[in-house]
Amino acid sequence: MTRRDQAPHGFEERLLTDLKAHVVSRAEPASTARTVGRRIRFPRGWRLAGAFGLAVALTAGGLAVQTMGVGDRPPPTASAAEIFRLAADAAREQPELVARPEQYVFTEVLATMRELPDSGPYRTSRVQTWQSAGGLAHAQARYRPENEPDGWGDLRVLRPNDPANPLKELDELPSPAYHGDLPTDPDELLRYLRDHPVDLHLPEGADEQAVYGSEGMAYTTARSMLHGYVPPRALAALFELLARQPGAVVISGDVVDAAGRHGVAIRMPGVIGGNSDFVFDRDTHAYLGTRDSIVRDGKESLFSATALLRVAIVDRPGQLP
Known part of the structure; x- marks a missing residue:
């Protein structure tokens, strides 16, 4: 696996660290009892299959804060497959952005997070993030x-x-x-993803074949790619x-x-100790963002x-579209 085949886990981890440092410094300007920028501490037993261990930590976002009871939701009105196909139709309608390797993918999101996974204020x-289009x-x-x-x-540089x-x-x-070189046929895309797996940075002795061959591989890769820009047909x-x-599975009930x-959430498989969802617009089915929760x-x-607000191509970090 080459460097360019790997998911940007270092970028995600540093973005989380910087965001947490920013939140803590704003919330406690005079406090010396806590360390700004420390790594997030997950409760014992919090474990995520595949690459979600870092992806779940990163997805700080702007959904309305809520506590959800497990098992008390009405049955969904559409299947996850139907929602994904409607999202594919919505993706085809998007204008295509073209980038040169020396340019940058600009994204702006609203990020809501807790200092700890299950306690503290939101x-x-x-x-605003500027990622190198060509990995340069x-x-x-x-x-x-x-x-x-x-x-x-x-403006801060994010290094792994x-x-x-x-x-x-x-x-x-x-x-x-x-991600301008992705196949636009689902079967070809699946073969491409299998040939270019996300680097999960597994510990020594882990069963790589079982992990990389799991059913959650496509969800893991999709989540990684959606941090950057995927052209409409490939998306x-x-x-x-x-x-x-x-x-x-589809999570019934309105998500704002x-x-x-207003959106609809699709829960991804393979997460242990919590849940991770894609969120799509309830009417247009355009991709809105992600949310993550724990179960105790x-x-x-x-x-x-x-909550993804906008994506654009710009020439340099700090430049706004």
């Missing part, structure tokens, strides 16, 4: 509290951390954020591919994100979520 930040430079990001329009922090030494930054460049193929994969958009004593509580 805080919402607006996050490290990503950069800036943050501000959603209730402070003039509260933007400085060394798994063996979390305090040491690596110079390894990320994967390209512009449609990705959702068509997910429509064929078993295990996903931080932008006030039969009760589910939202930990973090993302």
Whole structure:
């Protein structure tokens, strides 16, 4: 597996670290009892199959904060496969963005997260990120509290951390954020994903064949790619591919994100100790973002979520579309 075949896990981890540092510094400007930028601590038993261990930690977002009871939802009115196919139709209608390798994929999201997975207040930040379209430079990001329009922090470079030494930054460049070379046929796309698996950074002795061959592989890869930019026809193929994969379910009931958009959530399989959902617009079925929750004593509580606001191609970090 080459560097360019790997998912941008270092980028995701550093983005989470910086966002948490930003939230803590805003919430507790005078406190010295806590360490700004420390790694997130998950409760004992919190374990995620596949690449969701880091993806769930990253997905801080803008869905309305809510506590959801498990098992008390009415039956869904549509299957996950039907929602994914409608999302594919919506993807085909999007205008296509074209990027040169030296350009950047700009994304803006609303990010709501808890300091710890199952306790503490929820805080919402607006996050602007510039990722290298061709994987030629490290990503950069800036943050501000959603209730402070003039509260933007400085632009920060996001470098991956060394798994063996979390305090040491690596110079390894990320994967390209512009996925312009993906097949546009679902069957061909599945073969491509199997030939270019997401690097899960598994511990020594782990059964790589079992993990990489699991049914959740396509969901893991889709979530990673949606942090960057996937052109409309390839995005449609990705959702068509997910429509064929078993295990996903529709969560009934209205979901409202931080932008006030009403959505429907599809729960991904393979998550242990919690849940991870894709969220689509309830009317247009356009992709809106993600949300993640933990389950304790039969009760589910939202930990973090993302509300994707806009995506664009720009020439340099800090430039707005």
